[in-house]
Amino acid sequence: MATTSAKTPAAKTSAAKTPATKTPPDASRRSERSRRAILRASMELVGEVGYNKLTIEAIASRAGVGKQTIYRWWPSKAAVLLDAFTQTTDEAQEEYAQGLPDTGDLAADLRQVLHATVDEFTDPAFEAPYRALAIAGAADAELAAQFYERLSEPGQQVYERRLRSAQEAGQIDPDLDLAFAVEFLLSPFQQRWLTRYGELSYEFADRLVDMALRAFAPRG
Amino acid sequence: MATTSAKTPAAKTSAAKTPATKTPPDASRRSERSRRAILRASMELVGEVGYNKLTIEAIASRAGVGKQTIYRWWPSKAAVLLDAFTQTTDEAQEEYAQGLPDTGDLAADLRQVLHATVDEFTDPAFEAPYRALAIAGAADAELAAQFYERLSEPGQQVYERRLRSAQEAGQIDPDLDLAFAVEFLLSPFQQRWLTRYGELSYEFADRLVDMALRAFAPRG
Structure with missing residues (x-):
């Protein structure tokens, strides 16, 4: 926990090797927009309510998508958050x-x-x-x-x-x-x-x- | 957190200087027995249910005392647990x-x-x-x-x-x-x-x- 790992490309590599997504998100622009909205919402919400009270429902609501959209791509809230972390920090720390x-x-x-x-x-x-x-x-x-x-x-x-x-x-x-x-x-x-x-x-x-x-x- | 501090006499000294108890427990044998039962119950329960779900009610029930007995001696569940830690580890580690x-x-x-x-x-x-x-x-x-x-x-x-x-x-x-x-x-x-x-x-x-x-x- 809490290393500088999230900032590194290695995290990205690892994510590619062991994807948390059940199936890769549709490559269309709309899917990609939903995916980013979900990841961003999960990061915002976990900071606001903590991990235990974080729900897929709340993430979906904040992201403006249906619950099923999230379940189609990720098996659990932990999987969403891990993707959110590796993604947002990769983007920020090239x-x-x-x-x-x-x-x-x-x-x-x-x-x-x-x-x-x-x-x-x-x-x-x-x-x-x-x-x-x-x-x-x-x-x-x-x-x-x-x-x-x-x-x-x-x-x-x-x-x-x-x-x-x-x-x-x-x-x-x-x-x-x-x-x-x-x-x-x-x-x-x-x-x-x-x-x-x-x-x-x-x-x-x-x-x-x-x-x-x-x-x-x-x-x- | 998580130092070996709990094993040391310094923790006891500190406890004496900054007591978490509102008033010192009655010195009678019965009070002392209740006090020890409360501390023991708090340690057992926090391990079983975690800190967030720990309640004064549950501690009182496990210890066989009334809630008011606990509130008379400690202002919060955190105070009970801190006393429980310093006490039990002091006893074990002379x-x-x-x-x-x-x-x-x-x-x-x-x-x-x-x-x-x-x-x-x-x-x-x-x-x-x-x-x-x-x-x-x-x-x-x-x-x-x-x-x-x-x-x-x-x-x-x-x-x-x-x-x-x-x-x-x-x-x-x-x-x-x-x-x-x-x-x-x-x-x-x-x-x-x-x-x-x-x-x-x-x-x-x-x-x-x-x-x-x-x-x-x-x-x-």
């Missing part, structure tokens, strides 16, 4: 289409992407629905597994690739377990966001990068 | 009454306390109600602030004291911000527990300690 920035300066690259993530997680339009999803996932192990596959794991892999590049350049410990390293780097961000126990700021992101890179350094 | 172990070997001491925390967070009797509280806190900023004051912050301070001792012994960076260091150490544990994205094991705890101590080491 700059990471090739993965994280790789200027050769790992610290600068991580700070850049984490600053963008701070912006995202302090934007109520993103934050409120994402929080609703995160809470629903914490309460429901099956839903959590779907989030992991569709959002978290693809996002982690984007970070892993950037760390692998640094590893190959000899900038971090060659024996570092990269999946664990990413978990270690991102968890304080995710946890602080979810618990609200501290401010999500650029300064916090910078300290996180500094601390993580000290841990990742080649052993002396 | 070994940390003086803070974290301090043998002089920081890594060994942190591993020991995190292993105990793994045991706690993989015990359904603890895990289920604590998860309900964590989820309720994620959804409700005011409740989150209460958790922070009663559970998280006191627990963080116990870790901070142990790190300060290591700092004074020259074992970790003298410039390290200890509050941030504790957040950095515990967040991956808390996050993995809440999201269920990986196993909470002794091996995970050991890797966490290893990674954190690399980050905390004096700068070369």
Whole structure:
């Protein structure tokens, strides 16, 4: 949950591999307009009422479509929301289409992407629905597994690739377990966001990068 | 949320300083028995039905007392649960009454306390109600602030004291911000527990300690 994954192309790739839609929406302009209206309505509503009170009926009503239109394309409200997340964030964040920035300066690259993530997680339009999803996932192990596959794991892999590049350049410990390293780097961000126990700021992101890179350094 | 704080005497101290009870319970044996029954019932029920569906009525019924008995001692269900948590975990964990172990070997001491925390967070009797509280806190900023004051912050301070001792012994960076260091150490544990994205094991705890101590080491 709550990684920067939603911002990455990997989430899109994963969505293409494991579509939540029962059948691909009709390619006509009208279908596409309905589909976008449904995704937008699901994001707005989950932020307003929370995941538990979100209904397909309410999404349909807000989107101006019939319930059956939604059921034809998605098996559940969770499936709608996951598509909504991967879609809207893909659209907004084309700059990471090739993965994280790789200027050769790992610290600068991580700070850049984490600053963008701070912006995202302090934007109520993103934050409120994402929080609703995160809470629903914490309460429901099956839903959590779907989030992991569709959002978290693809996002982690984007970070892993950037760390692998640094590893190959000899900038971090060659024996570092990269999946664990990413978990270690991102968890304080995710946890602080979810618990609200501290401010999500650029300064916090910078300290996180500094601390993580000290841990990742080649052993002396 | 989800620190080992509940296991520590600091939580008890904090509870004494900022009681959730409106008036101290009658010291008579019968009152004390009712009080314990209420706290136990609240822990059982929140694990069974979740925080949102937990009611004072249901707690009273399970505990065999009248609703007014609960309202006389606690202003809200959140207050009952916070007392239940600090009380039951204090009773179970007297070994940390003086803070974290301090043998002089920081890594060994942190591993020991995190292993105990793994045991706690993989015990359904603890895990289920604590998860309900964590989820309720994620959804409700005011409740989150209460958790922070009663559970998280006191627990963080116990870790901070142990790190300060290591700092004074020259074992970790003298410039390290200890509050941030504790957040950095515990967040991956808390996050993995809440999201269920990986196993909470002794091996995970050991890797966490290893990674954190690399980050905390004096700068070369």
